[in-house]
């Protein structure tokens with residue numbers, strides 16, 4: 570692994586950032602932090618409620634502050650939210666303070682993995698496929714820009730993805 574204080578996981582919803590991140594942290598003896606859960610802990614409200622009360626803009630501001638704090642630490646695996654790469658400052662700090670892995674997943678697999686999920690405000694829509702395709706198109710260049718490494722998790726269980734990543738790092 571490139572000498573970096575942290576391992577940072579980016580990628581779309583349903584790519585497996587949290588499940589793979591927790592496993593890889595265990596394997597390397599690092600702390601695991603899910604940025605969304607950290608935002609919820611600090612705010613005392615879940616992501617959906619934050620979107621409802623403060624809009625996406627308010628959520629992104631909390632995401633930026635929380636990520637900046639987390640990236641100041643070291644020896645952590647940090648699972649970021651799918652939209653964390655939208656902010657240029659986030660991208661810069663990720664690259665400065667982490668080895669960045671882009672966990673990729675295609676839209677059909679996202680749809681099946683997230684079929685029963687009701688915790689993502691951006692997916693509170695009748696047409697999830699259209700939303701996911703739009704997000705994928707808009708964000709693909711940002712994931713590519715920030716990542717040191719890309720792993721496609723479409724066909725991988727969290728355990729297999731962790732083993733593959735472990736070999737690549």
Ligand code: S3P
Nearest residue numbers: 581582583605650651652689690
């Ligand atoms: C978002 C992804 C979510 C969460 C929020 C917004 C996004 O995180 O941060 O619902 O913009 O793609 P996960 O990628 O962990 O689901």
